[in-house]
Amino acid sequence: MDAAEFRKRGKEMVDYVADYLEKIDKRQVFPDVEPGYLRPLIPDCAPQDPESFEDVFKDIEKIIMPGVTHWHSPYFFAYFPAASSFPALLADMLCGGIGCVGFSWAASPACTELETVMLDWLGKMINLPEEFLAGKDGQGGGVIQGSASEATLISLLAARTKTIRRVQSENPELTEAEIMGRLVAYASDQAHSSVERAALIGGVKIKNVSSDDKFTVCGSALKKVLDEDKASGLIPFFFCATLGTTPCCSFDRLLELGPICNKENIWMHIDAAYAGSAFICPEFRHLLNGVEFADSFNFNPHKWLLVNFDCSAMWVKKRSDLIGAFKLEPLYLQHHHQESGLVTDYRHWQIPLGRRFRSLKLWFVLRMYGVTGLQEHIRKHVRLSHQFEHLVLQDERFEICAEVVLGLVCFRLKGSNELNKALLKSINEAKKIHLVPCYLREKFVLRFAVCSRTVESTHVKFAWQHISQLATDLLQTWEHDDHQQ
Amino acid sequence: MDAAEFRKRGKEMVDYVADYLEKIDKRQVFPDVEPGYLRPLIPDCAPQDPESFEDVFKDIEKIIMPGVTHWHSPYFFAYFPAASSFPALLADMLCGGIGCVGFSWAASPACTELETVMLDWLGKMINLPEEFLAGKDGQGGGVIQGSASEATLISLLAARTKTIRRVQSENPELTEAEIMGRLVAYASDQAHSSVERAALIGGVKIKNVSSDDKFTVCGSALKKVLDEDKASGLIPFFFCATLGTTPCCSFDRLLELGPICNKENIWMHIDAAYAGSAFICPEFRHLLNGVEFADSFNFNPHKWLLVNFDCSAMWVKKRSDLIGAFKLEPLYLQHHHQESGLVTDYRHWQIPLGRRFRSLKLWFVLRMYGVTGLQEHIRKHVRLSHQFEHLVLQDERFEICAEVVLGLVCFRLKGSNELNKALLKSINEAKKIHLVPCYLREKFVLRFAVCSRTVESTHVKFAWQHISQLATDLLQTWEHDDHQQ
Numbered sequence: 001m002d003a004a005e006f007r008k009r010g011k012e013m014v015d016y017v018a019d020y021l022e023k024i025d026k027r028q029v030f031p032d033v034e035p036g037y038l039r040p041l042i043p044d045c046a047p048q049d050p051e052s053f054e055d056v057f058k059d060i061e062k063i064i065m066p067g068v069t070h071w072h073s074p075y076f077f078a079y080f081p082a083a084s085s086f087p088a089l090l091a092d093m094l095c096g097g098i099g100c101v102g103f104s105w106a107a108s109p110a111c112t113e114l115e116t117v118m119l120d121w122l123g124k125m126i127n128l129p130e131e132f133l134a135g136k137d138g139q140g141g142g143v144i145q146g147s148a149s150e151a152t153l154i155s156l157l158a159a160r161t162k163t164i165r166r167v168q169s170e171n172p173e174l175t176e177a178e179i180m181g182r183l184v185a186y187a188s189d190q191a192h193s194s195v196e197r198a199a200l201i202g203g204v205k206i207k208n209v210s211s212d213d214k215f216t217v218c219g220s221a222l223k224k225v226l227d228e229d230k231a232s233g234l235i236p237f238f239f240c241a242t243l244g245t246t247p248c249c250s251f252d253r254l255l256e257l258g259p260i261c262n263k264e265n266i267w268m269h270i271d272a273a274y275a276g277s278a279f280i281c282p283e284f285r286h287l288l289n290g291v292e293f294a295d296s297f298n299f300n301p302h303k304w305l306l307v308n309f310d311c312s313a314m315w316v317k318k319r320s321d322l323i324g325a326f327k328l329e330p331l332y333l334q335h336h337h338q339e340s341g342l343v344t345d346y347r348h349w350q351i352p353l354g355r356r357f358r359s360l361k362l363w364f365v366l367r368m369y370g371v372t373g374l375q376e377h378i379r380k381h382v383r384l385s386h387q388f389e390h391l392v393l394q395d396e397r398f399e400i401c402a403e404v405v406l407g408l409v410c411f412r413l414k415g416s417n418e419l420n421k422a423l424l425k426s427i428n429e430a431k432k433i434h435l436v437p438c439y440l441r442e443k444f445v446l447r448f449a450v451c452s453r454t455v456e457s458t459h460v461k462f463a464w465q466h467i468s469q470l471a472t473d474l475l476q477t478w479e480h481d482d483h484q485q
Numbered sequence: 486m487d488a489a490e491f492r493k494r495g496k497e498m499v500d501y502v503a504d505y506l507e508k509i510d511k512r513q514v515f516p517d518v519e520p521g522y523l524r525p526l527i528p529d530c531a532p533q534d535p536e537s538f539e540d541v542f543k544d545i546e547k548i549i550m551p552g553v554t555h556w557h558s559p560y561f562f563a564y565f566p567a568a569s570s571f572p573a574l575l576a577d578m579l580c581g582g583i584g585c586v587g588f589s590w591a592a593s594p595a596c597t598e599l600e601t602v603m604l605d606w607l608g609k610m611i612n613l614p615e616e617f618l619a620g621k622d623g624q625g626g627g628v629i630q631g632s633a634s635e636a637t638l639i640s641l642l643a644a645r646t647k648t649i650r651r652v653q654s655e656n657p658e659l660t661e662a663e664i665m666g667r668l669v670a671y672a673s674d675q676a677h678s679s680v681e682r683a684a685l686i687g688g689v690k691i692k693n694v695s696s697d698d699k700f701t702v703c704g705s706a707l708k709k710v711l712d713e714d715k716a717s718g719l720i721p722f723f724f725c726a727t728l729g730t731t732p733c734c735s736f737d738r739l740l741e742l743g744p745i746c747n748k749e750n751i752w753m754h755i756d757a758a759y760a761g762s763a764f765i766c767p768e769f770r771h772l773l774n775g776v777e778f779a780d781s782f783n784f785n786p787h788k789w790l791l792v793n794f795d796c797s798a799m800w801v802k803k804r805s806d807l808i809g810a811f812k813l814e815p816l817y818l819q820h821h822h823q824e825s826g827l828v829t830d831y832r833h834w835q836i837p838l839g840r841r842f843r844s845l846k847l848w849f850v851l852r853m854y855g856v857t858g859l860q861e862h863i864r865k866h867v868r869l870s871h872q873f874e875h876l877v878l879q880d881e882r883f884e885i886c887a888e889v890v891l892g893l894v895c896f897r898l899k900g901s902n903e904l905n906k907a908l909l910k911s912i913n914e915a916k917k918i919h920l921v922p923c924y925l926r927e928k929f930v931l932r933f934a935v936c937s938r939t940v941e942s943t944h945v946k947f948a949w950q951h952i953s954q955l956a957t958d959l960l961q962t963w964e965h966d967d968h969q970q
Contacts, residue, residue: 001853003503006571010503013575014495017582018488031594035828038598039621046606050855053575056848060579064845067595071585079592084584086491090498090538094545096577096793097502099569100556107564109516110552113523121531136524146631147837157686177666180688194838200810201642201836203665203688302839308581309841325685343520351686351836352632353679354787354794360549363541368486370535 001053009053016060017089021072025454029075030434033067069434074455077463078436080246080274081381081407081451085306091364092308095357102355105343112344115144115359121366122301122313126279129292132315134344142315143349144358148273149194150351151298151314154322156185156198156238159267159295161325163237166265180204184229185238188217188252190245192271198240205234215248215402215440217241219256226264238267241294243287244275247438247447248402248410251275251287258293270297273312277304278382278406281375287405295321304381304407305374306453307361323348381407381450384460388448391464397471401440407450410440413471417444419478426470433463486538494538501545502574506557510939514558515919518551554919559940562948563921565731565759566866566892566936570791576849577793580842587840590828597829600629600844607786607798607847610856611764614777617800619829627800628834629843633758634679635836636783636799639807641670641683641723644752644780646810648722651750665689669714670723673702673737675730677756683725690719700733700887700925702726704741711749723752726779728772729760732923732932733887733895736760736772743778755782758797762789763867763891766860772890780806789866789892790859791938792846808833866892866935869945873933876949882956886925892935895925898956902929904963911955918948 001009041063071082102111119142120133134141145151160183167179180203187195189208199206209217209225226236239261241252254270261268270291276299278284291297298314301307316322347353369377389404392411401410412420424437424446438445448463486494526548556567587596601619604627608618619626630636645668652664665688672680674693684691694702694710711721724746726737739755746753755776761784763769776782783799786792801807832838854862874889877896886895897905909922909931923930933948 001571003507003571006574007499007503009571009575010499010578011496013578014492014499017578018492018495020582022488033594035590035594036598036621038595039602042602044605045609046851047855048857050858051852053572053853056572056852064583064595064599067593067598068583069585069591069593071583071593079586082584082586084581086486086488086494087538087541089491089578089581090494092581093495093498093502093574093578096569096574097505098549098553098556099567099793100554101564101567101794105520106554108552108554108556109518109520110523110549113521113552114549117524117527124530136521147839149838150836153836160688175666176688177662180665181660181662201686203645203661308584309586309839310837351635351638352795353634354632356794366531367536367541368538370532372533373535 005053012057016057021084024070024073025075027065027070027073028431029070029073030428030431031067031069032431037067038063072452072454074452074459075433075463076451077448078434078451080303080449082309083302083304083306084308084453085365085369087364087368088306088308088361091360095360098357100357102357103347103353104345108357111355111357111359112346114357114363115346116141116344118359118362118366119143119313119315122362123315125366125371126276126288127285128297128315131317132297139319140315140317141319141344142313143346144355144362145298145312145314145350146310146352147312148192148271148298148300149197151296151312152194152240152269152271153198153201154314154350155267155269155296155298155316156202156204156240158316158321158325159238159269160202160204162267162321163235163265167235179235182233182235183237184234185240186222186225186236187240188242188245190215190247190250191240191242192246192273195240195271204237211250215245215250217252217257219253219260222257222260226260236264236266238269240269240271243270243272244406246274248440248445249275249406249408250402251405254288254290254293258290262293267296268294270294272297272299274300274303275406276313277301277374278378280305280371281378284378284406301362301365304378305365306369306377307365311358311361319349377453381455384450384455384457385409385448387457388450388460388464391461395468397475401443401445409448410438410445411448412443412445413475417442419474420444420446422478423467423471423474426474427467430466430470432466490538497542506569509555509558510560512550512555512558513916514555514560515913515916516552516554517916522552523548557937557939559937559944560918560948561936562933563919563936565788565934567794568787568789568791569793569938570850570854572849572853573791573793573846576845580845583842585842587842588832588838589830593842596840596842596844597831599842599848600831601626601829603844603847603851604628604798604800606851608800610851611761611773612770613782613800616802617782624804625800625802626804626829627798628831629840629847630783630797630799630835631795631837632797633677633756633783633785634682636781636797637679637725637754637756638683638686639799639835640752640754640781640783640801641687641689641725643801643806643810644723644754645687645689647752647806648720648750652720664720667718667720668722669719670725671707671710671721672725673727673730675700675732675735676725676727677731677758680725680756689722696735700730700735702737702742704738704745707742707745711745721749721751723754725754725756728755728757729891731759733925733930734760734891734893735887736890739773739775739778743775747778752781753779755779757782757784759785759788760891761798762786762859763863765790765856766863769863769891786847786850789863790850791854791862792850796843796846804834862938866940869935869940869942870894870933872942873935873945873949876946880953882960886928886930894933895923895930896933897928897930898960902927904959905929905931907963908952908956908959911959912952915951915955917951
């Protein structure tokens with residue numbers, strides 16, 4: 001395919017994507033396919049000779065679409081939102097066209113520099129303390145990671161290196177392995193599984209800190225476990241606080257936890273993957289109070305800020321902590337300017353070496369929506385979740401299971417877990433809307449997450465009426481069979 | 486921006502990208518900007534109110550392009566190639582439009598299933614042993630990682646978990662920390678820095694294995710260090726073999742190394758990040774002989790197979806080894822089908838949780854180029870590197886520093902490192918072409934990597950004439966100043 005054909009096909013693809021997104025509400029949100037559906041539909045191996053674009057293009061509807069879960073359907077209420085907007089799609093086209101690999105400043109200066117400045121813009125939008133910004137000569141700064149999991153892992157590894165060095169300087173007789181064996185990381189029992197995974201990868205222990213009846217970790221809970229662990233010779237080194245937990249969007253109490261971490265030489269990382277986008281609205285910014293005690297902070301514009309995946313924004317107070325954990329400098333990656341201290345080589349800030357020009361997406365979205373446009377988007381989602389909450393509360397058969405703060409509503413039928421499992425099953429089998437569940441303590445709970453950019457009040461109303469009807473049907477059957485015991 | 490405006494702007498962006506790539510040879514390959522150039526060109530913070538697409542669009546040429554290193558210029562001969570092709574760009578547009586997050590089968594079945602089948606296609610193209618393929622019910626299979634660094638890290642972590650379990654079952658008195666403290670990973674002294682980094686992240690020791698005069702690791706070199714380390718109580722657990730090292734594209738001797746690793750219970754991972762694409766040509770496939778001994782294998786279609794970044798293809802013989810190292814199952818990620826054993830949940834195969842629909846790029850590229858089209862691309866690059874080698878060899882002032890096997894030529898002026906540093910400096914300051922250096926043993930060497938999809942014989946000839954002229958100029962000055970001592 002030459003440039004002339006790309007012009008033609010690229011425009012067809014633009015129309016296809018526009019059609020797809022404009023009419024996505026007409027598609028069944030969750031696919032009908034069974035595992036293994038795709039393999040029989042395509043050849044066993046790649047073709048020897050080139051096929052035409054037409055041949056490939058027609059297979060999109062025939063082979064791909066029947067197996068797609070439509071994350072941008074206004075009937076999709078599962079997981080958390082995956083951001084999507086037209087400005088971000090345009091920026092990604094440009095990113096692909098430029099196709100640079102920005103592992104160092106020299107590998108494409110614009111790729112590095114726009115990222116640094118965009119993370120400053122974004123940091124200012126959520127009123128992050130100055131120390132986290134790169135500014136002209138700050139010690140902190142931001143970076144785009146692929147996912148919140150990577151941000152958590154990178155912080156844990158930086159904390160590990162920093163702690164090992166400190167403990168070794170105080171106790172030169174200890175080996176690195178001995179210190180590693182005594183390190184403990186902490187996170188809420190409501191924290192995302194990626195925190196446990198980061199500790200597994202880093203080869204250190206991790207312990208849950210018990211959350212309270214609001215699914216929140218408070219200072220006394222952390223202090224209790226720290227005291228026990230220190231008494232038994234362990235070395236607490238990392239605490240991952242969560243703002244907006246995945247199960248129910250609860251918020252750890254930074255203002256209590258932060259001072260404890262600072263006093264105990266514990267790296268505090270804040271994972272606000274979903275909730276972080278809301279902090280651009282002044283009325284939600286208080287949820288971030290206490291960030292001033294943190295060493296690193298992360299949220300995902302690719303979840304809720306209309307920047308397509310992947311764009312996970314991470315800031316650190318001291319970039320030297322990250323870089324110090326990983327810096328390796330083969331000659332083929334060295335360049336003229338790096339000794340000047342003026343440049344950022346982002347490869348030292350992340351797990352992979354290569355990186356795309358992802359800051360273009362932030363630049364396009366922040367400019368074409370403006371802060372007010374993005375605030376509107378957040379506020380609409382929060383309004384819709386409260387609308388759903390209100391509908392649930394009006395129905396005595398149901399209960400709300402956690403405070404609705406942002407765009408997530410945790411609810412269930414009053415009754416057994418089995419009853420609620422059956423309800424979820426009937427919802428997801430009907431495939432008119434899509435939800436996923438969680439456990440809150442021992443309760444099986446349905447999560448209603450406001451997700452799509454185009455979701456409106458009518459979709460929420462429809463979803464509730466649908467759920468309510470399925471509940472009615474279910475309860476009728478349920479009363480007549482032995483499940484009810 | 487609504488869908489109607491996206492149709493218009495998307496088409497303008499298609500034309501912009503087509504124009505950019507069609508006329509990229511007219512742009513200076515390496516930018517003139519100094520560190521910090523971008524910040525003064527844009528506002529201090531995001532705009533409150535939306536800006537128009539026109540405003541953003543005109544800033545691309547004004548703010549971004551002056552700071553771009555043009556990786557797809559036919560005058561770019563630095564690092565290794567970054568793949569780019571029109572079919573891949575089209576697929577990425579579709580990927581962005583669908584915008585699903587494929588962390589589990591249920592999150593978008595097509596995203597998972599196409600990936601599994603595409604990795605089978607690709608595996609067959611390089612004639613990977615059947616055990617690495619997923620087939621219908623194989624134990625192996627492929628996955629798309631973001632980068633070779635992640636593939637190396639994931640393999641090292643899987644090996645670490647497997648070894649700790651084995652050693653613990655044999656020596657129940659040992660703690661995990663004690664075992665970790667004795668684990669050693671190995672790689673060539675020519676291996677990529679990401680291998681050392683993986684060991685740093687995994688908290689295990691890593692040792693270099695000496696390469697021979699061809700920059701190749703042979704069996705005896707590995708055996709020597711293994712014997713020493715076992716004698717001193719260490720536990721060798723992981724060896725990363727390289728096919729196509731970054732400095733000079735040398736190849737470790739798999740047929741000697743593989744049996745040693747198998748016998749010693751050492752996980753052998755093969756990093757063929759750059760060279761792997763060449764194995765689709767029968768005449769280069771012999772370089773992969775010995776892969777049958779490996780536990781995992783990786784190469785980057787995003788380097789040399791015309792699939793835009795990121796698309797790093799990784800295969801394992803036993804997927805349970807990867808999954809076993811990481812599997813965590815919160816309820817909100819569980820789904821109906823996963824107990825059936827029929828489905829793949831790729832989140833267990835990788836560091837991040839989220840993932841884009843990257844297999845679309847492979848599908849588009851493999852079909853629209855066909856195997857023959859991709860073979861032509863590889864062969865053209867190899868032909869051009871031999872053309873450059875030939876030109877160098879005709880000039881007695883220069884020497885070739887390593888065997889030219891694929892698309893990389895390592896060369897230098899006969900003389901001091903300082904002389905060659907000065908030559909590279911004059912080349913990169915002229916900015917007509919772009920190269921990066923490496924060290925081979927103590928020698929400072931220039932790397933000429935054939936990179937662009939559109940590079941032709943004329944560009945190579947131009948590059949050589951330019952280098953040759955700069956060498957002449959340099960040698961004249963050099964003879965008249967004190968550098969010559």
